[in-house]
Amino acid sequence: DAKTTQPNSMESNEEEPVHLPCNHSTISGTDYIHWYRQLPSQGPEYVIHGLTSNVNNRMASLAIAEDRKSSTLILHRATLRDAAVYYCILRGNNAGNMLTFGGGTRLMVKP
Amino acid sequence: GAGVSQSPSNKVTEKGKDVELRCDPISGHTALYWYRQSLGQGLEFLIYFQGNSAPDKSGLPSDRFSAERTGGSVSTLTIQRTQQEDSAVYLCASSPRGLGYGYTFGSGTRLTVV
Numbered sequence: 127d128a129k130t131t132q133p134n135s136m137e138s139n140e141e142e143p144v145h146l147p148c149n150h151s152t153i154s155g156t157d158y159i160h161w162y163r164q165l166p167s168q169g170p171e172y173v174i175h176g177l178t179s180n181v182n183n184r185m186a187s188l189a190i191a192e193d194r195k196s197s198t199l200i201l202h203r204a205t206l207r208d209a210a211v212y213y214c215i216l217r218g219n220n221a222g223n224m225l226t227f228g229g230g231t232r233l234m235v236k237p
Numbered sequence: 238g239a240g241v242s243q244s245p246s247n248k249v250t251e252k253g254k255d256v257e258l259r260c261d262p263i264s265g266h267t268a269l270y271w272y273r274q275s276l277g278q279g280l281e282f283l284i285y286f287q288g289n290s291a292p293d294k295s296g297l298p299s300d301r302f303s304a305e306r307t308g309g310s311v312s313t314l315t316i317q318r319t320q321q322e323d324s325a326v327y328l329c330a331s332s333p334r335g336l337g338y339g340y341t342f343g344s345g346t347r348l349t350v351v
Contacts, residue, residue, distance in 0.1 A: 227279050
């Protein structure tokens with residue numbers, strides 16, 4: 127499976143934008159880029175996904191590099207509730223199309 | 238229901254006992270996945286069901302673990318002769334078939350083996 131690389135942790139101030147990077151230099155043409163987050167003591171929560179074009183939804187935006195070897199999850203205004211571990215995962219044509227979770231980025235939001 | 242439902246939310250069992258964990262996926266989702274997460278660790282894939290196909294059991298850590306999915310809907314994860322290292326949060330997720338869909342996770346079952 128293609129792997130992703132994320133910083134272990136990041137800090138942000140409340141009400142400021144947050145850009146969470148992810149490198150996936152070995153991505154294949156059919157891999158979708160998925161982002162999930164896990165709040166403390168909860169199961170993971172789907173955030174957003176994309177293939178080639180940038181994507182926006184009510185939670186976040188996903189900016190995908192033209193060569194698709196990296197992507198950035200953008201939280202437009204961080205709140206204390208956004209403090210979580212954010213996982214960038216490639217979902218491809220492996221058996222079961224399953225998601226393989228790495229270590230993610232722990233986002234800390236300061237008031 | 239609107240989401241993935243797991244029961245029980247918490248389970249404390251004695252070492253050596255068998256336990257059953259239940260997952261009700263979102264109606265119409267053909268794919269169902271079980272993961273577990275030990276304290277402070279990442280998610281570990283256990284088993285995957287897709288429609289009526291044979292499940293992918295490649296993540297099950299030992300033959301004490303088994304799972305079934307009845308009627309393409311509800312799934313039960315069974316752990317026989319529980320050990321202390323089985324203590325973890327067991328998470329279930331469901332998804333429509335295809336790469337262009339996200340997973341919806343349940344809140345998990347916290348299993349403690351004493």
